[in-house]
Amino acid sequence: MIKKFHLTIALFLIVFITGCSQKEYIIQDNTSKGIVPFSVKFISPKTATIDLGNNIVLEFSNTVDTARTNSSISISPTASYNVIWDDSLKVATLKLLDSLAPQKIYKITVSNRAIDIEHVKLERDSCFTFITRPFEYSSFEVTPDFWDSLCSYDENGIPMVFRASINDYYYNPVTLSQYALSCFDAFIRENDSVYYDNFMSQVEWLSNNYDIINDSIIGYPYPFLLYNPRVGDTLIPPWYSGMAQGHAASVLIRAYILTKNIEYMKLAQKSINFMFVPISENGLMRHTPEGNIWIEEYPTREPSLVLNGYVFSLYGLLEYIAYNPEDIDLVNKTEQCLNSLISSISYYERENWLQYCRYTPDLVTDWYMRFQTLQMNQLYVYTGDIYFYNIYEKWKIWYGGDL
Numbered sequence: 001m002i003k004k005f006h007l008t009i010a011l012f013l014i015v016f017i018t019g020c021s022q023k024e025y026i027i028q029d030n031t032s033k034g035i036v037p038f039s040v041k042f043i044s045p046k047t048a049t050i051d052l053g054n055n056i057v058l059e060f061s062n063t064v065d066t067a068r069t070n071s072s073i074s075i076s077p078t079a080s081y082n083v084i085w086d087d088s089l090k091v092a093t094l095k096l097l098d099s100l101a102p103q104k105i106y107k108i109t110v111s112n113r114a115i116d117i118e119h120v121k122l123e124r125d126s127c128f129t130f131i132t133r134p135f136e137y138s139s140f141e142v143t144p145d146f147w148d149s150l151c152s153y154d155e156n157g158i159p160m161v162f163r164a165s166i167n168d169y170y171y172n173p174v175t176l177s178q179y180a181l182s183c184f185d186a187f188i189r190e191n192d193s194v195y196y197d198n199f200m201s202q203v204e205w206l207s208n209n210y211d212i213i214n215d216s217i218i219g220y221p222y223p224f225l226l227y228n229p230r231v232g233d234t235l236i237p238p239w240y241s242g243m244a245q246g247h248a249a250s251v252l253i254r255a256y257i258l259t260k261n262i263e264y265m266k267l268a269q270k271s272i273n274f275m276f277v278p279i280s281e282n283g284l285m286r287h288t289p290e291g292n293i294w295i296e297e298y299p300t301r302e303p304s305l306v307l308n309g310y311v312f313s314l315y316g317l318l319e320y321i322a323y324n325p326e327d328i329d330l331v332n333k334t335e336q337c338l339n340s341l342i343s344s345i346s347y348y349e350r351e352n353w354l355q356y357c358r359y360t361p362d363l364v365t366d367w368y369m370r371f372q373t374l375q376m377n378q379l380y381v382y383t384g385d386i387y388f389y390n391i392y393e394k395w396k397i398w399y400g401g402d403l
Contacts, residue, residue, distance in 0.1 A: 136188075137181045137250070137315075138381065139374035144182045144198065151175065157201045166224050171209065173220035176202050177247035184254045196258070203255040206248050207267060211238060217277065218270040220244045226298070230360045233300035242284040242295035243306075245271045246313030253319045265323065269330075272320055275313055276333060288358075292340030293333070305358035307348050308368065310341065311375045318382045341379075342387060352398045369399050377403075 151159035152169055159179050160169035180202035187195035210218040221238030228235065252268035255261065275295045277283025284299050297309025314337055321331050348355045354364045354372055364372065376392035379385070396403055 136381075137185055137378070139371055139378040140178065140181060140185075141371065141374070142178075142182055144179065144186055144195065146182065147175070147179050151179075156205070157198055158205050163224055170223055171205070173206075173222075173244035174241065174247055176205060177244070177251050180206075180251045181247070181254070184251075199251075200255065200258075203251060203264065206251055207264070210267075210271075213274060213277075216270055217273045218267065219274050220248050220271070228298050228300050228304060230357055230362075231300050231302040231304050233302055235298065235300060239299065240274065240284060241297050241299070241309070242275050242313040243297040243309035245275050245284065246295070246316035249316030250319055253316070253323065256323070265320075268316070268320055269324070269327075272317055272330065275317070288340060288344055290340075290343055292343055293336055294340055294344075295337070303359065305344070306356065307345075307354070307358075308356075308364075308372050308375065311372075311379065314338070314341070315378070315382070338383065338385070345391060354395070366399075369395070370401070370403065373399050374403060 147159050151161055153159055158171060159176050161172045161175050162169050180199050183195045183199035183202070186192065187199060206220070209220070211221050213219050219238075219240040221240060222235070222244075223237050225237060226235040226239065227233075249268040249271045252264045252271065255264040256268070275284050276293075277285060279286045279296065279299050279301075284296050286294055286296060286299075286303055288294050288305065294303075294305055295310055295313045296304065297306040297313075298304050314334075317330065317334050317337060321327060321334050325331060344358070347358050350361070350363065354369055356362055356364050356368070373392060373395040376388045376395060380388035380392060
């Protein structure tokens, strides 16, 4: 499982080959805020090209891997070749998994001097996949202006949400994290400094507004009473959410990607650590009826086991171990979390639709069904586990619309 899936500590975005047309993607510069655009064009189910610009094209198929400038050059798993490259560009890293030989992985490092191919063994089934960074929040289909009609913004550009029960606006860690994630994706997509500045404003807030639980754990609090009718229980402030902790970690990891400030990664780790404190100790983790761990979006005394919030918390965890594979404890916990999800998904499937949480029969809305379907695709993209892609395909049919 995941502990055998060794991700390199380089920026990445994963694009799988099945059913794709030409799209534009980004390689994130390893050493600065600059970005290098490139495109991926899928020619057939077994062949793809990556146009890196500057007359450099990488071509991949099931039988031959070639890179060419103006003419083709054959690349073997251990060879390296000089190519034409802009001296102002730094280093980007790609990985290639061959769909017909899932035990093989080619690590392709593109620099201003050479393309180096290193053959590595990978003990995990996967489809033909390109991996570069940064992460794309593909299950999240909103742009930064989505929140304009839902929130007010303070003088620093931080969204605030009105809560009737307190008759006031408050800072919602999930809302401002989702706003930050949409700003990050917009910056990567458009290279507009406005999105970068807005993203970093949210990062600044997350870096200075948390509760210190202990030296290794921080929590992002909610300041109001919340009654959960599904379980008949009330959360007393300050209360915390596994979804908020995972979202905050995702934002802080992206801040590290852009700035290389290790303090952001340290805060991300502390946010993730809270997810594994048992609810019996005022934390966020409990166990499913099968005995598997689960991170609660709403940590009430009685379990609710909300599905979408659990998956969002997993994103932060998966992103963290991609950069910190030496953290064996969190790598093992990630594997346990993925196994827990796999063993639990069938309990949320009802009448060719989804339940919101495990213990009540209310079905999700169309909007939830759409993004929860996309969540499975994002999990497939992050893990390479074909199980999640198959779930995505099944739920997409249930949803009955274009995704």
